[in-house]
Amino acid sequence: SVQCIGTSATMATEGTLAARNQAVAAVASRLFGQPVDAQHIVTETLQRQTPHDDLPSREVLAEAIDGGVPEDPDFGSLRAHPVSRWVELTLGLEWSDGRWVRALPRTIDAASRELAEQSGRDANRCRDYLQGFLLAAYRCHDGDGKPLFAFRLHQFISGANTLYSTLEPEGRRSLDLTGQQFLPGDRERRFYPVHFCRQCGQEYHPVWRARTAGGEELTPRDIGDRSHDEEEGSYGFFLFDPARQWDDEDPDKYPENWLEEKKGEIRVKSSFRKFKPQRLYVEPNGHCTHQGEEGWYIPGSFRFCLHCGAAYAARGRDANRLIGLSGEGRSSATTVLTLSALRYLLEQDDELSADAKKLLGFTDNRQDASLQAGHFNDFVQILLLRGALLAAVGEAGEGYLTDSVIAQQVFRKLGFDRSGEEYLENPQARGPGRRRAEESMRGVLGYRLYFDLRRGWRFNNPNLEQLGLLSIDYEGLDELCRDQAVWETLPFRGLAAITPETRERVLRLVLDAMRRSLCIKSRYLDPNQQEQLRNRSYQYLKEPWGFSEEEQLQEAGVLLVGSRPQGRQNRNLVSGSSRSLLGQELKKRTLWGGDFEHIGEIREKVYAQLLGSLLQALTGYGLVEAVELEGGLEGYQLLGEFLQWKRATGVPASAGGRPYHVENAYFQALYRTVARLLGENQRTLFELEAREHTAQVDAEDRSQREELFREAKLRVLFCSPTMELGVDIASLNTVYMRNVPPTPANYAQRSGRAGRSGQPALVITYCAALSPHDQYFFQEPVRVVHGQVSPPSLDLANEELVSSHLHAVWLNETRKALPRTVNAMLDMQSPDNKPVLDEYRQQMDTEKVRDATARRGLNLLRMLGEELEPAQGIWLAAGIPLGDALANWLQRRVNGAFGQFDQALGRWRELYAATDRQLQAAHAVISNPAASERERKAANKRYQEARIQQDLLLNAGSGNNADFSTYRYLASQGFLPGYNFPRLPLLAYMPARRGKVGRESFLARSRFLAISEFGPLSLIYHEGSQYRVKRVILGVRESGGLDQPGLATEEARLCPACG
Template sequence: MAAILHPIRALEHVVSEYRDYLQTEFRAKDANLRAALEQELDAQGFLAQEPFYQAHRPFVDGSNWRDLPIEPALARVMEERTQQPCGYLHQTAAIDELLSDSARPVVVTTGTGSGKTESFLLPVIQNAFEDSAMFPKSGLTAILIYPMNALANDQKLRIEDYLTEAGFGNIKVEQYDRSTSQKTRQEMRANPPHILLTNYMMLEYLLVRPADRENIFANHRCRYLVLDEVHSYRGILGSNIALLTRRLKAHLERARQDWNPNPPATERLKRFPTLVPVGTSATIKSFAEDGLSREEVIRLRDEAVQEFFGTLTGAERESIVVMGEELKSVDVPSEAVYPSPANPVDIRGLDFADTASIEQALAELAGTPGASLEQAARSYKLLWDLNDWLIRRPMSISQIVEAVRESVAERAGGSVEELTREVEAALTVGAALPDGTPGALRLRAHRFLRGGWKFHRCVNPDCGRLYPMGEERCGDCGHQTAPLYLCRNCGADYLAFMGDPDNEPLRPRPETSDQPEWMIYEPDRFNLPVIVDDDDDDDDSGNVAPPRRGQQRVPAQIRGRQVRMGSFDPTSLQFSNDPTDYRMQVTLAPARTRCLCCGGTAGSRSVLTPVALGTSAAVKVIGEGLVETLAAANVGKEGHDGKERLLVFSDSRQDAAHQARFVIFASRYDRMRRRLVELLESRGVLRIQEAVEALSELAVNHHDNPYVPEDTGWLPDDTRDRIAVWEEAPLLDELAVNAGYRGTLFNLGLVGVRYNRLDEYVHARGENLAGTLAIHLGELEYLCRVVLDEMRTRGALSRPMLQYHPAHIACPQHFQRAEWERRMKLPQGYPLTPQREVVANMDAALLPSGIKHHNVWRRPGVGGRGPSVERIIRHLQDRLGGTTQLNPQIAEDVLSFLRDGSFVTAAELFGFRDRAHLLQVNSEVIRLELLSEQQRVHCEVCGDVRTGAPVHAPCPRCHGLMVTWDDAVVAQNRHVRRIRNREAIPLVAKEHTAQITTADRAEVEENFKAPSEVSPVNMLACSPTLEMGIDVGGLDAVVMRNVPPRPDNYAQRGGRAGRRSRVGIVLGYARSTPHDQYFYDKPREMIAGEVPAPAVSLGNRDVLIRHLYAIVLGSAEPGLAGRMIDYVGPQGEMKHEAVNALIEGVTAQVGHAVEVARQAWGADVLSRANLTDDDLRALLAALPDRIRFVFDATARQVIELRQALEHYTQTLERRHAGTRAADLVARILGIPTDQRTNQQDADDRSAGYPLRRFAEFGLLPGYEFPSEPAALRLLG
């Protein structure tokens, strides 16, 4: 049996991966708390909502391509592209209508992937072909308006492909947007194209700019005005578009027609065609459809679409033809029945690759033992009902069960549980049936996954139930809940409260509150008695005896507030200092900076943190689960190119860019970890340099390092260096720079760091030092190992990449190729005297700028907790029973001992300009090795991982002991399993948003479509740029990083999945926003993918006035110039002659503007805004003063900005403010700053472009919010 993507099993795998990730990140120390999470994960709706299923929608066939009124060559192109002799009914009906002599306005409202584009493209191309054959003169025959440039880009390429394949080389198609060059614009003015693609903003400019409005529309034969994705025009945008299309129609009627003004009668309809508006839309529904017949539903939908489109375009509502989707009916075989009783089938062990297994399961479900696959399918009525129901709308299993109970007499009395099992089995088996099997289900599966976790826990210790989204009261026992926090080190749990514990009950504290906090901790649950120390943790002098084994001392104060011990009543939330008053014995910590269980801290940050899953990380996990399940399904699939592809949608460009960067960053580290483990398995112990060389070799072999050239036959030294630093950066991050991250190879317990022959050296030379410390040689070895670890993980490692500040002139150039997002770029080390002798501490002022040092012992008179090496030595000496006579000399002796053995070395470090020598761990003694179960130890309390530490040795961080770390426990971590998984497929992401250039987007799309041997890119993180109609090839899955704004957005994004295979997976990640959580709770409303017809108002006076001003400004001679510098000089002086000329030109066109407004909008529109002709003239009479105000405000702004510029010029002070002011003046006035002196117009996105400036001041239509903060300040 051929491989098949089974969407139900695929969803199960993805949710399982997400579950594993949540369990890995939920690092609770308390077994009961972990069990509470396990219990909730199994609850319906906790981790994910129930899935919805939607069957492939087979549209009714229409006419043969060859029978349509299009050229045979174009019909042949369609046959080849669709691999079908005919189109869908909605396509061919629209084509027939639009190419008839009496064509009426058409709206095609169908689902994603239904071929809406061809419904208007073929008439547009056919009409252009006929025009080019009839008339030698260039001129517009169709204007296609798109809501975004990326969609127009894609459509232009598609049109050009059609023209090329059909041999229509004489048809000219052009796109006019911000990226269109001045040369192309001039060519279009001289010779307008047959087909013009643009967006509504640029159409506005075309109607106002003098050169464009006169020339591009001259001698047009424009028959079609196409509004693609018309459902997106709603609200104020819809009002603007409605007035704009009417102005366009009026302008076309008035455009210059000085070529062939009197054609023969046979050509007249072609020379002066009637403009036909055409719209495409997502599936539109009427507001109320429940209980209505199909005919009534269609009638109401058509009326709603006619009302909307008529309002939008000015077309007569009754004349508008609405083309909805017509679905093929499901022909149920006569022998299909519901077996009675239902036959239970265990689907858990079903083998989808085994046809016999599928056949047997279906025969059991159908009650036809021994029947063939086809016989069983034809006999099982539920399979056919599922096809019928799921074709019409997405349904969840619970909805299907309800439909069965209501409509199937044989199942009316069945229990919900029995019906659920039957429906699940029928869906699972039906989706596994081979292609061609009668009744086979080809499903698109939808599911929402919960994100934005805000864990609360019931305060009742007898209950302790977890709640995922901050629910304030427990549904089981009625007690309140409180925010749950875990220690980042040990996983001990706390509940967050606020209030005065002496005078009032405590209250759960939201994370966003600025009230003083109390973190409730129950020490008895961890069998670790708390001993209160008299010192504040912010002033650890080191003179107090450190904690003994098995006991955790905590300071009397944290952050200046007292630590409280007593009891707590979970019902009243009252605290008492008497531990016997209430049944819960607790400790109140007044801050989150120190854990009362392990004593851990996180510097100035909180060590107690809420359980939070980053959106980008969660989406990456979901994506990994998807590509792996897709790969398993596509093994051996005919025609599959070996690459699994995934789209990840975000609402904003920033979120999409962040998601792409995160995946790129995280996947790079995943790759390093996986490969280093493989290398250590095959080669054994490695030095750091050996590891870097081996990683570089693998990178060359796999061609997956950005600096590996295509031809690897000879690699120059500089190329090898670039490859090596790119490979070394993530390894150094885990070894030395970001070693505290929980997911490093070393903290996961997979790889250990050994200091070569340290044990031999200590036993050979360490007797004197051991005697000074009063410890055994084995204990001295352990102490030395811990000190080396501490130095290394603070960045003091003698690798060249850790010895240069990037700004130093001697920093090797190839280091810049590391693409290393280091948190700390300063080289770091431990103190040395100018004579390079070991010293316990030094003053930072003695070091050159750009170099950081860490003292090993506190400087005299300095407070605080003391350097980490000092704290470790004091702590271990106490735990090991060594000398208590500790002083800076002890630390110097330890480091000198390690230096004598070459374990640390005096390294030359390079700062911003100068250099210095500091002590670093000698990288040559480091050995990397895989850890066996016997070698792997960690602290029983805080989880600190130490390679080579003796079992039951004291933890250097806390009061715990080092214990073995079983393989079984380590393997529970999802990160470990993925590192060890040789079949894991990495995500290779690219950004696809409007932020990147058109050329880069095209390259990204080609790499995404290309097979894996050509490009590994398998994930696009995209904004709504890819939502509308853009073809990026066949793919099976889509992830939404947030729940989209509307159902039509969801349908268009989700519709990318399974367009070609007819099987797809759509996953939505619901963040913590109210919008996302609303639709997580009500997924049906979003997944339906249908929207009511948008509401558009024509009575908005402000919008209409702006369009009125656009008419008069577009008619004025001279019209608006291309740059503000033409009206305001660089000193802020007004150019009165130019301003007066513009105002005179506007004043002269008042009568014309009123006439055009009346023609464009008619009494119907004007009356809605309560505007008469006199009102229009009065508004136009006020325009000159408003124009002067715009130029006045601009001049004032330039004068104010020049003050900062002149201050800098005169004093050479505040250089940044001066240069920024100069740049702003240039932008405001449209002065080119990049030597493009031939640029006649300013960038039309900036305030230096008069049309944009006028829109910001309310004088021209504003299709988007003002982007220039300077203008907002002036208006405010």
């Protein structure tokens, strides 16, 4: 007889050991199809480590704690220590049903309090002692090298929650983090969420505005909630303005694109007037009355900040413009936490073996695994680039670096002059090829260094200048400010009377604004040079250090004295008008200080003359160059050769009157550390690369990554649940979870990947602030760490499940082996529906096959027996005996088996027909002499895509694990059992990327997931890269032809009674 053996997570059902074993036996019986007795269930037997069976007395515990943690103890003495006994009998084991079982997990705080109660010592002292003792027990090994105790430490980390505040001025308002609606004990003071401007920190309250019987009222809303029709204006933002700093009648307060000039007057455009801030007086309960506090209501989406003027387009998410207490996302938090853990393992830990210094990360979503791998790798590259720059400017001989040497010095600090493994497509290259490759790498580095000067392009990862670690000076600026002769000749006469210190402050404001908008003349930002650099990068460099194929390079900007012309879409034109951020700063009295009397009120008519004079002075000294543009326009660019890159003291920079700095001690310390490590030629960070491990990764690539991860040559692996079991990853001590898993069973499987064979382990779980699921278990971690694993529900009365197994029986009875590829059993010469070849039809669709299938199929159904009773009245006939209903259903299914087989091949036929049509259409354009070069180039790209897609369908040169191998394809279509493949999936074609891990493939997703993930213009993350859905592959229309426009549709009628 067949012997059935399986392993199971402990069924933590309520009751005794016998009851739990019975639950396991019941599941096993249904799974194996044979009765499994509860007495055959084998559970773990735990062995004691310490010699005594009772807990130590209060006096003994107190004396042991007073004596301190033993220093360098031997295994025998520590094993006999009283606290060892207490630890084992309290934290490790408990007596139940006449045997030792694992104790419920405890937090360190709870265990410390328990030790304090039993010893009579202070709880904080017991906490310190317990932590030290557990570490000592981990370091103390027996003769086999196993530690005395090997606990699994579970660390739950939460993101910052939303901040709530009452609608009262600073000093009187109350704050809350728990999300209460009202201040406890006072229902007249309501809490409202608080969000902050990313640029200046001004606080705003997202609110609903509604009319009630008592008048208007503001109520709290989530920042992501909004009306379906913005014309209603029922949602918006409120901020207090007790000092009346905002003036809704002052045009200079509004963004430049809000304004127009009519009859010599500057006013707000009619299309924006409905979104103008409105003065309101609001009481703490939200009612709008004249007795309330004064503030402004901003209707609709957040379009600009009333404090700093930062402006945004109407489209987009308000959550990206305003942040809560923390701007971190799940990806940023995961990257920082995993990087910190890995740096500790690689730089400080001296006890783990080399192959254990790695980290396995889990997430529930396949796309999240790919996104996280890409995010981590991108973060590490930025870290290395900035760290190398910081190290280079710190060792600059003259105290600063210039455009001519900065790329070379960063190249050297990265160690690229000594090794080319990280960036060269061919690391063994020598001679001219090596020199050109190194020159290309320096060019790419130069571009990325300038690109990183942009303001605020990474919200959660401020650049060196924002952190006060880097400063940019301008050669000759001080000399220009003191050259009175220059200032005497300028059109704006008042500039001649101001002090050199004021001139420097003003000119630095202008130059910083140009630099942060990349209005810089440099070979790294020149479009012609960039195209050459892109070609060389493609030839010599590999990603991520080289340019990716789809990367859009930022060209140098050009500063205009006035506004950008209407209709000009050139993104490189930067407005310097009086209503731009630069213009608003130049008009501020505080910028000019005591010299404002010489300048006077800077109105619209004199502003252009003022900025023009400043740029004229800079042009005359060679710091800025005038640029002639189309249409007679003139712009200005800062000359990159006069920039001086200096190491700063740590005092953050400023941008005129607006804050530019970021107070972030973590990143300041991180970049200093990286700079030090690079200065010492340490290559630790170059070892950190993350990859994804999901079912969508090619089997060969997945196997290779598993091997690299086993040997710790790949340090980070971000996985979907595919890694929960069944994959050998050797020694592993650190597991990270990007979110709390759906069930305790999932948590047990994932956390159990670390600390096997008696080794300790660290399990880190990130709990997002806005996820109720995550936050619940952050407050109650024991429920998921030692949660109850419910017996799985197995629905055996599922028609599709039974049918797929019956089809497998039918396919076996045909005695016809299917070919490796689908096309091999179809008549590919047929111009229409590609029917199944006669040799397959004649052997598979016979009476003999049907009779044999019916006999074996009946045995299959009898095995299920009473499990199928719930199906009567659903897919089995009701009102007749179950046996008769099964026989009738079986006969219908067997008779239609070949038809179902043929129908299952329909999706393959549709995909092949779609690629064939694309080939023909693209070839027609390529062959058309009247087509433009651009059209032929696009058609050629579509032709190549269609050829690759057709090769994938034909499975040319691939193994059995290819997406369209015959048996895998039939399983995905639901014809055969295929528990590890999505049934009837939607497919997305993913082009390959040069230099990237991965190849051309179809990405399969379950339909209920694909409806959102594969929607129009949706982003798809795969192999650390980002793709956007641009087109849909349509099947052949059932009626009509290619000449009929529009998508194929079907008509359905809705019952008005039941829907």
